[in-house]
């Protein structure tokens with residue numbers, strides 16, 4: 001296991017860091033992960049409940065379980081892990097956060113350069129008239145409808161959907177240009193996000209994994225701690241070095 005000091009030294013030396021984050025960083029904000037024990041996909045088959053084909057044929061399935069994994073955009077606050085990544089951006093050493101999360105917590109924490117690979121809860125749109133609603137409050141358990149009568153779908157990626165092409169392109173570019181990737185709270189199995197740490201390594205960057213259960217087999221350094229405790233420690237060390 002690497003020390004916080006070692007990681008901070010690397011960050012300060014390289015300066016061109018990106019972070020790739022997943023559900024684990026938001027666990028301390030009260031949002032369940034997907035593949036941990038008792039995680040969402042142990043209870044529900046994502047193909048039945050969270051695929052675009054299932055949504056189009058019967059949106060009530062998705063909306064039925066939605067409250068089990070996430071509620072409304074305004075109901076969550078960033079935790080110490082998100083705030084630490086915002087501090088690293090402010091200190092000039094973290095260039096981008098690439099996230100698989102849809103909770104918007106990196107932006108709420110203050111990061112400006114955020115690439116949301118799987119979209120965001122901030123917006124929802126009508127499948128019929130395409131009207132977009134911002135930070136909508138939707139009830140649990142039943143599909144919400146647009147004023148025109150069409151069913152509403154969050155601007156988030158469901159299984160079987162393409163990722164937003166510009167976000168994906170930018171994620172590839174920033175990853176290929178980084179010198180260090182912080183891989184935080186992700187099982188790193190869902191493509192195409194899962195290919196990014198490998199791309200970082202092929203491009204000559206080191207990968208530092210922060211995850212209590214090491215998930216990425218090719219990490220150069222591992223901090224086997226929760227993001228909300230590990231990332232602030234790294235920031236404290238970086239502040240001492242700068």
Ligand code: OAD
Pocket residue numbers: 021022023024025027028033034035036039046100101118157158159184185186187188189190210211212213214215225226227228
């Ligand atoms: P997963 O649930 O697959 O993985 C969460 C990871 O976070 C695991 O490796 C945990 O060990 C780790 N973890 C748990 N608590 C943590 C903590 N406090 N600090 C740090 N790490 C912690 O979530 P993702 O990898 O984000 O996609 O899943 C990727 C995608 O699969 C999601 O974006 C979602 C899902 O299906 C879509 O819905 C399209």
